[in-house]
Amino acid sequence: MSAERVHRTTHEVSVDAPAGVVYGLIGDAVTWPLFLPPSIHVEQLEFDGRSERLRMWVRASGEITSWTSRRTLDPARRRIDFHHELPAAPARSLAGTWQVQALAADRSRLTLSHHYTLTGDDPRQAAWLEAAVDTNSRTQLDRIGRLARRWDRLDALVLAFEDSVRVNGPAELLYDFLYRIGDWPQQLPHVTRLTHTERTPGIQETTMDTRTADGTRHTAESVRICFPHAGRIVYQQSSTDPLIAAHTGEWSVVPDERGVTVTAHHQVLLHEEAIAAELGPHADLAAARRHVRRVLGGHSTTTLQRAKSYAQNAVTVL
Structure with missing residues (x-):
């Protein structure tokens, strides 16, 4: 019988930029391939002003994969909730939250959290997904931090x-x-x-x-x-x-x-x-x-x- 377990991760970074600038970078997912590797291509399939449906192509642990993502945007709280519909095991879905907190007029904290249920008995697949989530999270946060510091020049x-x-x-x-x-x-x-x-x-x-x-x-x-x-x-x-x-x-x-x-x-x-x-x-x-x-x-x-x-x-x- 296959095992299931919930896995949670949280990564955060302090950014020398206003909270609104940081939220703008994570809110416009279509620009991520230029600004935020490992995203390769993002297409917005639906958008009603608050929620959107995206098709994303991403490089994860050296492999190129694609999935559909649904996001709920809350600019007032500077929060974005997302749910990725993954194409195959070891996890059928992966969800999480982007949260931006203002620390000062020109400084903020960005937090990226994930939660997903691992399925199956192959530890290699589980390890691959865990490593991909960890690596991609760190890469995205580092990239956002470096970009946001140049917000007045971007x-x-x-x-x-x-x-x-x-x-x-x-x-x-x-x-x-x-x-x-x-x-x-x-x-x-x-x-x-x-x-x-x-x-x-x-x-x-x-x-x-x-x-x-x-x-x-x-x-x-x-x-x-x-x-x-x-x-x-x-x-x-x-x-x-x-x-x-x-x-x-x-x-x-x-x-x-x-x-x-x-x-x-x-x-x-x-x-x-x-x-x-x-x-x-x-x-x-x-x-x-x-x-x-x-x-x-x-x-x-x-x-x-x-x-x-x-x-x-x-x-x-x-």
Whole structure:
């Protein structure tokens, strides 16, 4: 007979930021992939102003998993209760609470508590879940603490932009080009090497070497979540570019009656401490924003144009 036991954990951190700022960071879960790894992608499925239903993709103890989460938001009390519906044993569900307490005008305490029932007789599964909850909790709290300390600079450190092209070709072929990332070293001049795996259908893990126009080389690891029926591929990328602290994005293919629009969306968190070393002692945050916009935009525009040629040339051959 399988055993069941309730497990409870509590982690907390003091944060040098107003309580409202900290609550805002935990309240906007859709931004977590940029701000709070190990979250990879979060989609809001329902929201009525107080409660929401989310679909979350998360890296837990080195593995990528996904679940549905329901959250109840209470901004007046600065409290969020959540309930994760996990896909498999050793726990069918995991619940908990985020709580923010004001300690002073510019200082607060953030507490994250969990409770869940472990089921089954496999101690390895139970140990995996316990380790994942503990590691992820500590990672999230540490990240929130470091981000919140820059609350007055955070808007300037975030860069969001997109590039689009119009295509007279099938949406399916455009998506196929973006999905078949293993072919990119032969198709894109800035991609010099790429390896990828897809152990779970629709979830790709990649390592890609790129070269900028000035010859600088960077290596980036990405997790890509593919939604073929919606014509979307979302990703979270870790970059060795010193100016980039975090990078998320999306490729979207949107057909209409006159053709197809294919778009590259980017969200970047800049690493302010690296600006002087990378761009010179007189460079500022505005210069860093322009530089990152130019480099990432140049690569994505090249990819969009090659996808356009791929789709339109295939139609011509047919």
